[in-house]
Amino acid sequence: MDTFVQQLINGLTVGSIYALIALGYTMVYGILRLINFAHGDIYMLGAYAGYFIARWLGFAGEPSVAGLAVVLVGSMLAAALLGMAIERFAYRPVRKYARMTTLITAIGMSLLLENLSVVIFEGTPRAFPELLHNSTYRLFGNAAISKTQLLIFGVSIILMLLLQWIVYRTKVGTAMRAVSFNLNSAKLMGINTDAIIVFTFALGSALAAAGGVLTAQYNPTIYPLMGIITGLKAFVAAVLGGIGNIPGAVLGGLLIGAAETFVVGYGQLVGIPSTYRDAVAFAILILVLLFRPAGLLGTTVQEKV
């Protein structure tokens, strides 16, 4: 029992990170019908932004809550600006062409960010500083939860509630939903749709950066290609939940995180070696595409004519 609970906690920790990243995929898809393949790299750059902010401002040596908050918010802002720049200079100019053109631009942007990062930050992994003294709290038996895990849950939940509030309770959020349903109708309302699209990229990128910094607290090695596999898994999470669906992205992220941890924990019992960890997400992707292409929470809105 305690092993099961422990696996579940670990799985949900990883899952929360996937969920944060998946939200960006799903929001951009909802609004532009674009899979932003560079999104995983924004997560990576968010982690690097956090690394440099921590070092420059001297939070690397002495862990503190204030330092953690500054690093987290700072990296989210940096990523938001990056996301806005990518939208403005890479995606907007090609938006008027076929959707495939934008998709290929996204793949190119991903490769550019990865390789540029290898050049600038060097390929060698860096050790991300500990921003909060970690300690472990025993729950029962052998099951325990660490301060870092609590931090990841806490920050993720706050950010998701904040996002929920923005999307469903504010004017700009209503405009986002309007744009995602019908771009031209939204323009006719007087909505500057370009501004809404840029805002969506900023929001998604900030969440990815938060995921990057949080991951680096859990698993403190960052490297320029860290966004590839995590980004792909988060994408699968978004598809599993129903791409374009915000609660779906959260659910998908948590499920993928849990599934992959359980395969590592219990896989041997049924003959699946723990090295199959990374394959889990993709096996799920294939199953979703075969049996429920709209995803778990994805529905197509019936429009009466």
Next chain:
Amino acid sequence: MLTLENISVGYGAIRALKGVSMRVEQGEVVTLIGANGAGKTTTLRTITGLLEPTEGRILFEGQEISGKPTHQLVARGISMSPEGRGVFANLTVRENLHMGAYLKKNKAEIAQDLERGFRMFPRLKERESQKAGTLSGGEQQMLAMARALMSRPRLLLLDEPSLGLAPLVVHTIFEAIDEIRGEGTTILLVEQNAHAALKHSDRAYVLETGRIVMEGPSKELAADPRIKEAYLGE
């Protein structure tokens, strides 16, 4: 108020409008009638900046507006209830109406306009918190019109407001058009239902394959034998 000078619009190699000139004066209801594919919707989409003319220019209240982004035209006082209604099916009726007032800052005025929309179409009040996607076609049309009025337009463009609706609902829609004009809003109405459109407008233009072929006071056109034969089925 609105002037189109020699407007041409093309979709790729196809020219949908070939030198269309027309004007709408302050306080008028002008209708644009014509068969399917004549270019009626294209005309409205061009006026609202969703399409860019390849030739000609559009003036609104004396200023050239061709090429300006749609959201700026809404700010200047043009609003449209688009073809197919274009309601946000994923938003509630109330949220749809609030989107119509997107550029408005004054909360009291927005609340007032919301009430006015509900007075004009009481059905919308009953369905206030429902998702717009669950409304019937007639209710969606009412919502599209009420929403277009939320920006307090000086010029209202209506694209096929009666398309596919039951006769009783068509009646409600045209009553609303009369009411809106009574409040002093200028209207450009695109319709396939030429009979009702001519009855409820001051002047009319007839569009055929991208060109204006006839124009004049609606009463005269309604009595014209060519119009009777081609559009009124008499």
